[in-house]
């Protein structure tokens with residue numbers, strides 16, 4: 001199974017709005033189709049061959065704008081000197097490579113060890129579009145905070161969560177290891193369940209289509225659908241979404257994401273966690289967010305706007321972003337995290 005780069009090319013992104021939701025319009029399925037194509041180039045000249053891209057002027061201009069976090073590592077850690085670093089990591093495409101089958105997006109043991117080491121020393125959270133239980137099953141680390149369903153369902157480690165457990169929607173412990181500390185859209189649970197069932201039914205005739213229940217949102221995957229049938233996927237999703245004005249659509253990597261129209265996203269989840277951990281608005285904290293998807297832009301924007309943190313976009317193709325730096329793929333993410341932890345240890349012993 002290879003890795004993919006199906007990110008929208010430069011200039012094609014609309015960076016407005018939380019997670020770039022697509023507003024409801026007549027004939028919108030046609031508009032979606034355009035976005036589906038734009039966000040899913042069939043082949044990337046940069047795939048697995050970064051060296052060739054260095055001769056590409058568009059890529060060269062882009063990498064100048066979003067320098068590699070590995071190349072500017074010293075600059076990044078200089079910002080963190082004497083500060084507490086808080087780490088926020090997206091899952092798919094950041095900690096695990098993009099694969100055809102969403103259920104197979106496993107994280108390597110090596111990556112798990114690197115993330116575990118980070119979580120032992122730094123407040124660390126995984127912020128994912130997946131249901132929180134599903135991402136926990138992949139990551140299997142109890143030392144972390146998890147924000148599933150694009151930040152709408154936040155869970156933390158037992159023992160560390162008491163300070164944040166007084167927030168609304170606090171629920172009981174999960175699997176005896178983690179505590180749910182915040183759910184932003186509980187009233188949407190029945191409607192999401194209903195829409196999930198309708199979408200499964202309406203797309204069942206489309207070869208390769210897959211509908212995933214992410215608890216507070218639904219993903220309609222078209223990665224394995226023949227491009228000539230993408231219109232059908234868009235139409236089926238549109239037909240159902242029309243009946244639910246309180247739901248909206250966002251585009252991901254060969255996936256249509258159906259989610260509640262609420263003022264909550266990955267950026268809000270980052271703010272919530274920083275605040276809950278007593279790490280917000282502090283000059284002595286450096287939040288670092290690493291992600292690859294459009295929905296991660298909300299978090300990059302929060303960090304950029306508050307001038308408090310650093311966003312790192314994982315991408316091997318040029319695309320506009322609110323991030324400051326870039327990394328090519330999950331293996332570079334792993335290298336960056338390893339270096340960060342080595343630096344952190346050295347910094348701690350030199351004090």
Ligand SMILES: O=P(O)(O)OC[C@H]1O[C@H](O[C@H]2O[C@H](CO)[C@@H](O)[C@H](O)[C@H]2O)[C@H](O)[C@@H](O)[C@@H]1O
Nearest residue numbers: 091092098099100102105128129219223253255
């Ligand atoms: O926020 P994330 O952790 O990045 O989750 C976003 C979506 O990721 C998953 O889909 C993507 O990864 C799959 C596995 O590599 C791939 O097959 C799919 O095409 C990608 O869109 C996940 O399955 C979705 O539910 C998440 O919303």
